Amino acid sequence: xxxxxxxxxxxxxxxxxxxxxxxxxxxxxxxxxxxxxxxxxxxxxxxxxxxxxxxxxxxxxxxxxxxxxxxxxxxxxxxxxxxxxxxxxxxxxxxxxxxxxxxxxxxxxxxxxxxxxxxxxxxxxxxxxxxxxxxxxxxxxxxxxxxxxxxxxxxxxxxxxxxxxxxxxxxxxxxxxxxxxxxxxxxxxxxxxxxxxxxxxxxxxxxxxxxxxxxxxxxxxxxxxxxxxxxxxxxxxxxxxxxxxxxxxxxxxxxxxxxxxxxxxxxxxxxxxxxxxxxxxxxxxxxxxxxxxxxxxxxxxxxxxxxxxxxxxxxxxxxxxxxxxxxxxxxxxxxxxxxxxxxxxxxxxxxxxxxxxxx
Amino acid sequence: xxxxxxxxxxxxxxxxxxxxxxxxxxxxxxxxxxxxxxxxxxxxxxxxxxxxxxxxxxxxxxxxxxxxxxxxxxxxxxxxxxxxxxxxxxxxxxxxxxxxxxxxxxxxxxxxxxxxxxxxxxxxxxxxxxxxxxxxxxxxxxxxxxxxxxxxxxxxxxxxxxxxxxxxxxxxxxxxxxxxxxxxxxxxxxxxxxxxxxxxxxxxxxxxxxxxxxxxxxxxxxxxxxxxxxxxxxxxxxxxxxxxxxxxxxxxxxxxxxxxxxxxxxxxxxxxxxxxxxxxxxxxxxxxxxxxxxxxxxxxxxxxxxxxxxxxxxxxxxxxxxxxxxxxxxxxxxxxxxxxxxxxxxxxxxxxxxxxxxxxxxxxxxxxxxxxxxxxxxxxxxxxxxxxxxxxxxxxxxxxxxxxxxxxxxxxxxxxxxxxxxxxxxxxxxxxxxxxxxxxxxxxxxxxxxxxx
Numbered sequence: 137x138x139x140x141x142x143x144x145x146x147x148x149x150x151x152x153x154x155x156x157x158x159x160x161x162x163x164x165x166x167x168x169x170x171x172x173x174x175x176x177x178x179x180x181x182x183x184x185x186x187x188x189x190x191x192x193x194x195x196x197x198x199x200x201x202x203x204x205x206x207x208x209x210x211x212x213x214x215x216x217x218x219x220x221x222x223x224x225x226x227x228x229x230x231x232x233x234x235x236x237x238x239x240x241x242x243x244x245x246x247x248x249x250x251x252x253x254x255x256x257x258x259x260x261x262x263x264x265x266x267x268x269x270x271x272x273x274x275x276x277x278x279x280x281x282x283x284x285x286x287x288x289x290x291x292x293x294x295x296x297x298x299x300x301x302x303x304x305x306x307x308x309x310x311x312x313x314x315x316x317x318x319x320x321x322x323x324x325x326x327x328x329x330x331x332x333x334x335x336x337x338x339x340x341x342x343x344x345x346x347x348x349x350x351x352x353x354x355x356x357x358x359x360x361x362x363x364x365x366x367x368x369x370x371x372x373x374x375x376x377x378x379x380x381x382x383x384x385x386x387x388x389x390x391x392x393x394x395x396x397x398x399x400x401x402x403x404x405x406x407x408x409x410x411x412x413x414x415x416x417x418x419x420x421x422x423x424x425x426x427x428x429x430x431x432x433x434x435x436x437x438x439x440x441x442x443x444x445x446x447x448x449x450x451x452x453x454x455x456x457x458x459x460x461x462x463x464x465x466x467x468x469x470x471x472x473x474x475x476x477x478x479x480x481x482x483x484x485x486x487x488x489x490x491x492x493x494x495x
Numbered sequence: 496x497x498x499x500x501x502x503x504x505x506x507x508x509x510x511x512x513x514x515x516x517x518x519x520x521x522x523x524x525x526x527x528x529x530x531x532x533x534x535x536x537x538x539x540x541x542x543x544x545x546x547x548x549x550x551x552x553x554x555x556x557x558x559x560x561x562x563x564x565x566x567x568x569x570x571x572x573x574x575x576x577x578x579x580x581x582x583x584x585x586x587x588x589x590x591x592x593x594x595x596x597x598x599x600x601x602x603x604x605x606x607x608x609x610x611x612x613x614x615x616x617x618x619x620x621x622x623x624x625x626x627x628x629x630x631x632x633x634x635x636x637x638x639x640x641x642x643x644x645x646x647x648x649x650x651x652x653x654x655x656x657x658x659x660x661x662x663x664x665x666x667x668x669x670x671x672x673x674x675x676x677x678x679x680x681x682x683x684x685x686x687x688x689x690x691x692x693x694x695x696x697x698x699x700x701x702x703x704x705x706x707x708x709x710x711x712x713x714x715x716x717x718x719x720x721x722x723x724x725x726x727x728x729x730x731x732x733x734x735x736x737x738x739x740x741x742x743x744x745x746x747x748x749x750x751x752x753x754x755x756x757x758x759x760x761x762x763x764x765x766x767x768x769x770x771x772x773x774x775x776x777x778x779x780x781x782x783x784x785x786x787x788x789x790x791x792x793x794x795x796x797x798x799x800x801x802x803x804x805x806x807x808x809x810x811x812x813x814x815x816x817x818x819x820x821x822x823x824x825x826x827x828x829x830x831x832x833x834x835x836x837x838x839x840x841x842x843x844x845x846x847x848x849x850x851x852x853x854x855x856x857x858x859x860x861x862x863x864x865x866x867x868x869x870x871x872x873x874x875x876x877x878x879x880x881x882x883x884x885x886x887x888x889x890x891x892x893x894x895x896x897x898x899x900x901x902x903x904x905x906x907x908x909x910x911x912x913x914x915x916x917x918x919x920x921x922x923x924x925x926x927x928x929x930x931x932x933x934x935x936x937x938x939x940x941x942x943x944x945x946x947x948x
Contacts, residue, residue, distance in 0.1 A: 166816045166850050167829040169915035171901030172843075173504060173659070173822040174851035177908045179859060235856075277857030277909075376862070430862035430875050479871040481893045482498075482731060483741040 179276075182425075183236030185374045189365035190243055190420065196348045196358040200305035201251035204314070205354040209246040211255050215262025216242035223271035237276050241265050244284035247355020247416060248460070249291070252303040252316065257295055261287040281467045282424045285460050292460070302351035319352045320345065320411040324403050325456035333400040345410035352412065359410040366419030375423040378435035379442070383418040384409060386443025394451050402451060414446065417459035427467040434470075434477035441466045496739045498732045500869035501724040502902045504659050504823065506698065510782045510789045511662040515670055517793040518806055520596060524566045524797035525834040526552055527579050527587040531626040532633045533559035540588060544571045547599040549773050551624075552588045561624040561634045564773040565590060566795035568597040578830045580819045580839065587834070590797070603771035608681040609713075616685045616768060623767030624774045624837075628759035629653060629728070630820055632838035635760055639685045645749040650688050651737060652679050654695040654702060654758045655721060655728030658821025661841045663778040664758050666791045668695070668702035671762055672709035678761030680714035681768060686754060691716040692737045696723045725823060726900040730755045732869055744896045779835060781807045783844035785814035797834045803842060804831075815847030823901040856909035864903035864913065870896050874903035874913050881916035886923035894920045 198205050220238035224231045232238075245265050249258060268290070269283030270276065292299045304317040318326065320339045327337030340350045348358025356362070369375045392405040408414065413421075422428065422442050429438050442462045449458025529535035536553030540546060546565040553562050569592040576584040608616060621636035641647050652675075656664040668675055683691055695703045697720045707718050721727050721736050731742040733755060740751040748755050759777060766772045775796050782789040787808030794803060800817075804810055810817070818825035819839050835842070864874035870893075877892045897917045904913040 164814070165827070165829055165831075166847070166852075167827045168853065169912060169918060170825060170827075170899070171823045171905050171914065172816055172818055172825065172827060172845060172850055173905065174853075174910065175502070175504070175906050177863075177906070178910065179856060179908050182859075182861070182908055275857065277859045425859050425861040428860075430860055430865045430873065432862075432866070435862075474873075474876070478873060479865065479868075481744050481872065481896050482735075482870045483743045483746065484871070 179235045179237070182374055183240050185369060185372050186240050186420070187236065187243065189369045189372075189374075190240075190247070190355075192361035192365050193355050193358055193416065194243065194247065196361040197247065197251070197354040197356075199308055200348055200357060201303055201354045202306070202308045204251035204303060205246075207255065208249050208251055208253065208258050208354065209243070211258040212246035212249070212262055213239055213242035215259045216245065216266050219263050219266035220271075223267060223275075227271075229275070232276060235276060238266060241270070241283045244355075244420060245287050248284060248288045248353045248413065250299065250302050250352075251354040252301055252314065253298050257291060257298055261291050264290045277426055279426060280470070281464055282421055282427045285421055285464050285467075289460050289464060303354075304351055305349055305357065317351045319456065320350050320407065321403075321450065321456040322351075324407070325450075328401050334403050335400075339403070339407065339411075342406060342410060345407065350411070353416075356413040356416040359415045362415035362419055366415070369419070369423070375419070376432060376435055378432050379423050379428060379439035380418040382436050382439030383422055383443045383446075384414070386440045387414060387418075387447045388443075390444060390447035391451065394447075408447070408450060412450070412457045413459040417442070417446070417463055421459070422463045422466070427470060429470050429473045429477060431474065431477045431479055433479075434473045437473050437477065438466050438470065441469065496736055497722055497724075498735050498869055499871065500867055500902065501726060501732075502867050502905050503723075504725055504905060506723070507660045507782075508662050508665070508698065510660075510780050510791055511665050511699075513662070513666070513789065513791045515663075515666050515778055515791045515793050518795070518798060518803065520567060520592060520594070521795075521798055521802050522592050523572075523799060523802075524569075524590045524592065524795065525577055525587050525799060526563050526566065526590065526797035527577070527585050527834065527836055528553050528563060529579070529585050530563055530632060530796070530837045531561055532631060533557075533561075533637070535586065536560055536562050538574055538586065538588065540571050540574065542571055542573055545569070545593075546571060546590060547597050549602055549775060550599040551773070555621065559634055559637050561621055561626060561636075562773070563588075563624055563796070564775050565599070566775045566797045567592050568595050569593040578833045580826060580828065580833045580836055582826070582829075605771050606768055608677075608684060608765070608768045611684075611768065613685045613687065616681065619768050619771075620685075620764050623763070623772065625760065625763045625767055626774070626837050627757055628763065628777055628837065628840065629757035630824070630838055630840050632836075635756070635764060638754055638756065639682060641686070641749045641754065646752055647686050647688055647749060647754055648690060648752045649738060649754075650679070650683050650686055650691040651730075651734055651748070651753055651755040652691060652693040652716070652758060652761060653728055653730075653733055653755050654693060654699070654706070655733055656699070657696060657723075657725045657728040658823055658825075658840070659725070660782050660843050661780045661821050662782075663780045663791055663840055665699050665702055667759050667762060667778055668699070669705050672705040674762045674765050675758050676706060676710045676714055676716070676761075677769070678763070678765035679716060679756075680711060681764050682754075682756055682761060683714065688754075689715055693718045694721050694727075694733050694737050695719070696721050696727050698723045725902065726869060726898070729869065729898055729900060731898070744893060774837060777835075777837060777839070779803075779839050780841035781844075782841065783818075783846075784849060785811045785844035785846045786842075787811060794835050794839075796837050800828070800831050800833050800835060800842065803835060804844075810844050811846070813846045813848070814844050816843075816845040816850040818843040818845065823905065824899060851910070853904060853907075853910045853912040853915070855911045858909055858911060861908060863906040863908065867902040867906045869900060869902060870898060872897060874907075874917075877920070878903075878911050878913045878916050881920045886920055887927055889920045890924045890927070894924055897921065
């Protein structure tokens, strides 16, 4: 018996050997190495989550500092985007505006500036953040330091007067030439420096620190709003808990011990946690993926280091605030931490790992 | 025990309820000689020869080698390099079916495995061309012949089927439960072990129940429902999940006293001995959004892909990718004129918009890949190193321990082609090691001749 086309061996019909009327040709098929599916997240998604998480803190800042804050914000975002575009053009690479990373840098830089600082200062900051902080290293992913913090510290050192002139928050109507005052941590540091006690410094209460009704960089004032945003990032799986938790815990621990030892000259750990740039730093700046370690153990060390340095600078350093310096210093330590906390390969004995590492 | 890392892709096990259907006899089969890891066999037939079903088309050359057999009776049209699912043309025997499906008269007589000597069973398994059906296609008799110094005390039966979309193993466990357990008993006898563990992901409790009920009284098996997490079916992770033993880097399961076998392989071993039948068919899941009628199909090895797709109603016009295997580790096909082979656990047809594009933006060091890697590697750093062709450095990062499971690339927000980097990196690093070995050998020889001169 022979096999007729369209007939099986037992006489049953079989299908013709063409799968579709319009046969697919190899050119129609995508061919690439495995895997063939993806979880779905991408870089713009991550950056958008960060922007969303920053929104509560941003809105509180805009509420308390009014037009001045809005001006800083707009100039910073525009400046960062323009600089990103210009840098890409300069090195003849495709513009990377769509990954939102320049927007995030712009927003973070703005939130780290006093609302009353002049527009040209913000522009210089944007150029430093994108140009010196990121582009010179090869763009997103290659910068060792947090770009916004590079700019903030650059400005703090170059323009100390403008960078430490703090507008007193007066609500949305706050005038552009509003009265200026001190930050809570600044007031305490000054009082203690003059031989007075913390209680005599007249620092704002915890309620004002939580809500943000205090002097400071316009985006750092409300601990509560920033904490909300940070928790949301954690819930969305964008950041990992190790950095903010270790950061806040170690800061609280060190300042707490100092406070217990000498309550007259050292503020309570709550003031240190809620005041200054700690919330913004711990949840949004130290968690910058590019400039922090990749392993969870590394992140724990990184966060603890940030906390320790922040506390040391605040307690015994010349500046009332130490978050920016602490994070930048730990950024520098990141490659070392990564090397040190390389995970153990599955099945590798502890001993073996040490030997391999020593070799 | 739960292993560290891994990912939770969408499982798409929509075909789990589809009974295994047998693909009707086809007009033409293309049987590649190389369908297993190891040395391809020596071809026994030539153009024009008439062959019978189950007749060997090749014979093993050496120990790590098995035969392939004719899927049906017919005429050999050609013996030539033909398109192969692994990507490049390889030697294959094309058979035109005569429709008679006449069995070979040289088949081994049916036998009872309970009375046979392990050495006899091993020979029968090799003669039947049985390879691991989980996808790696390592010859089964080799895995069942551990060196004397490796004491094996546990046989692990892999029913995890952690690859999304695939349900072939699931169906085999449900529909051929008794044969799976008999096959397990047979393999335990070959290895001389008294303990066996069956590991199944928690999304298939019915499979576990079926196997437990079908387990013969003389087969001592423990059953365990494992966390549904990719890559639960990876040998090393399965062993760890079942008994807490960790296979050392560069090691094999036998280094911790284990042998791992797939459920389909158990059935094939049983058929080889009980019925004397060589492995000429397997169950494969044909599925995906771009196939019209998904199926679980019993396919004869060598069946052309186009005929299989046709049987499943053809592909939709928006098909973007045709994959042999699952979406995490399967192989994307560029030529549809390939046959299904022993290692083809499934044919996955993805729509164009479903197929991931790994264009490879900059690494933003988010650490998602480090969290996901079940082997404890640092894919982020290794990807950057591979990108710069620093393959020697890649060796220090344990690239050879990469199991290419794809978890890192699956979660990478920058869509970096990490697995591609590591596949190349492994090959390059192996080359460097080989070169070094050859050089040190040459040096030793030179020193020897200098000493004698």
